[in-house]
Amino acid sequence: MRTGSEAVSRTGSPAGKGHQRLNRIELTAIGIIHTPYTEPKDMPIQGRFKDDVEGWLELKEEYVPGLRDLDGFSHLIIIYHFHRSDREEMQGQPYLEDESHGIFAIRSPHRPNHLGLSIVRLQRIDGNRIYFTEVDMLDGTPLLDIKPYVEHFDRREGVKSGWVDKHFEDGTAPEETIIR
Amino acid sequence: MRTGSEAVSRTGSPAGKGHQRLNRIELTAIGIIHTPYTEPKDMPIQGRFKDDVEGWLELKEEYVPGLRDLDGFSHLIIIYHFHRSDREEMQGQPYLEDESHGIFAIRSPHRPNHLGLSIVRLQRIDGNRIYFTEVDMLDGTPLLDIKPYVEHFDRREGVKSGWVDKHFEDGTAPEETIIR
Numbered sequence: 001m002r003t004g005s006e007a008v009s010r011t012g013s014p015a016g017k018g019h020q021r022l023n024r025i026e027l028t029a030i031g032i033i034h035t036p037y038t039e040p041k042d043m044p045i046q047g048r049f050k051d052d053v054e055g056w057l058e059l060k061e062e063y064v065p066g067l068r069d070l071d072g073f074s075h076l077i078i079i080y081h082f083h084r085s086d087r088e089e090m091q092g093q094p095y096l097e098d099e100s101h102g103i104f105a106i107r108s109p110h111r112p113n114h115l116g117l118s119i120v121r122l123q124r125i126d127g128n129r130i131y132f133t134e135v136d137m138l139d140g141t142p143l144l145d146i147k148p149y150v151e152h153f154d155r156r157e158g159v160k161s162g163w164v165d166k167h168f169e170d171g172t173a174p175e176e177t178i179i180r
Numbered sequence: 181m182r183t184g185s186e187a188v189s190r191t192g193s194p195a196g197k198g199h200q201r202l203n204r205i206e207l208t209a210i211g212i213i214h215t216p217y218t219e220p221k222d223m224p225i226q227g228r229f230k231d232d233v234e235g236w237l238e239l240k241e242e243y244v245p246g247l248r249d250l251d252g253f254s255h256l257i258i259i260y261h262f263h264r265s266d267r268e269e270m271q272g273q274p275y276l277e278d279e280s281h282g283i284f285a286i287r288s289p290h291r292p293n294h295l296g297l298s299i300v301r302l303q304r305i306d307g308n309r310i311y312f313t314e315v316d317m318l319d320g321t322p323l324l325d326i327k328p329y330v331e332h333f334d335r336r337e338g339v340k341s342g343w344v345d346k347h348f349e350d351g352t353a354p355e356e357t358i359i360r
Contacts, residue, residue, distance in 0.1 A: 023322060025261050027293045029203035063292060065270040068282030072342030079259070079295055081205050090245040102248030104326040107333075112243060113207045115259055115325045117297070119334055142203060145295045146284040151339040152348045153287075154299055159331040162252030168332045 029142035031059040031128075033080060035135050040084070043136055055120075055135040057143055059128040071125050075149035076132065080116045081142040082109030094163075101163055116141070119149055209322035211239040211308075213260060215315050220264070223316055235300075235315040237323055239308040251305050255329035256312065260296045261322040262289030274343075281343055296321070299329055 035055035037043045044053075057078070059067070070076070092108040093100040103111045120132040130146070161168075215235035217223045224233075237258070239247070250256070272288040273280040283291045300312040310326070341348075 023209035025207045025209065025322065025324070027205045027207060027295075029205065030292050063270070063284075066283040066285075066292070068271060068280075068285060069343055070282055070285040072340065073285065074338070074340035075336050077297060079297070090243070091248060100248075102250055103246040104243075105246075105248060105250040105253065105328050107327060107330070111325065112210050112246070113324050115207075117257065117259070117327060119336060142205065144205070144293050145291065147287060147297060148285050148342055148344070149336065149339060150287075150341045150344050151336075152341065152344060155335055155339065156255050156299060156329065156331075158254070159329065159335065160252065160254035161330045161332065162328055163249055164328070164330050164332060 027144055029081070029144065030063050031057055031143040033057055033137045033141040033143050035137050035139045037135070037137070038139050040138065043138070053135045054123065054131060054133050055137065056132065057130040057146070059130065061128055064128050067125055067130070070148065071122070073122060073148040076120050076122050077147040077149050077154070078118050078120055078143065079145040080137060081144055082114040082116045083142055084138060085109040085114050088112055096167060097163065105162060207324055209261070209324065210243050211237055211323040213237055213317045213321040213323050215317050215319045217315070217317070218319050220318065223318070233315045234303065234311060234313050235317065236312065237310040237326070239310065241308055244308050247305055247310070250328065251302070253302060253328040256300050256302050257327040257329050257334070258298050258300055258323065259325040260317060261324055262294040262296045263320070263322055264318060265289040265294050268292055276347065277343065285342060
């Protein structure tokens with residue numbers, strides 16, 4: 001199988017526009033994400049605010065041995081490709097916000113490399129199917145990686161969440177999407 | 181600029197080995213990660229356990245407008261390419277562990293697509309340089325994305341961390357690396 005690293009012809013030095021071809025990395029989908037959401041407008045801001053919806057990852061059979069012991073984790077980090085995004089923006093205006101923010105300060109799909117990340121709650125694994133809740137991906141999204149969510153690495157205290165904090169001031173989630 | 185989505189010729193259906201070329205996604209490094217670590221053996225298990233070390237992201241100039249308002253966040257999610265990995269494994273045995281686990285249940289670099297993820301603490305932004313602590317990447321690592329760490333989305337309560345939990349039973353981090 002071709003791996004991403006084989007496709008990197010050069011790294012280690014900063015590159016301007018003329019050198020971009022030297023920094024290309026080629027990935028292959030390891031599976032497909034199945035969810036009830038076929039259009040962005042139907043999705044919740046983040047899956048954890050609507051936890052009665054279930055999705056599942058359909059892993060290519062060749063990767064099933066990689067799932068060993070994953071069932072000991074309550075949460076997973078899913079990395080995927082925002083395949084429906086047709087553009088790359090440097091700024092975006094999240095829903096409910098009056099001003100725009102840099103693309104690296106929001107979770108918009110219209111970002112360089114179109115990589116998406118969600119933390120989901122693992123429900124059960126059945127062969128090559130990984131069922132989960134806290135769903136916020138579109139149906140048919142190409143899956144790129146699954147990592148265990150490790151409390152000791154991934155959970156932070158004393159976090160400042162920039163422009164997002166004001167929408168959660170009363171300790172509850174806003175009713176409307178603010179990210180998509 | 182070529183975007184990742186242009187390189188996807190087909191998605192939406194599961195694919196076996198014969199269809200892998202139809203699921204390829206092409207990424208471009210948006211910058212380079214600079215750290216004091218030139219060899220894997222020198223790195224801490226996760227950066228948050230050694231917070232006196234600073235690294236910086238060198239973002240390509242064309243992406244600097246995307247940093248607007250990122251300075252309001254205390255933590256960032258960094259996605260990068262494990263460019264030094266020369267292999268893809270389905271199982272791996274973390275340091276201090278007696279048995280191996282599936283590649284999706286560990287954070288090994290030798291994984292399909294070689295995508296790495298770290299949560300770091302933002303220190304300051306100066307032009308195209310983003311300085312951070314909680315460093316656990318190798319010097320020269322290609323940077324693929326920066327996302328804001330949002331407490332309301334990314335922090336979970338009641339987490340079970342599988343095989344990792346036993347190494348943190350007394351509430352402190354183990355002295356030795358257990359992931360690399």
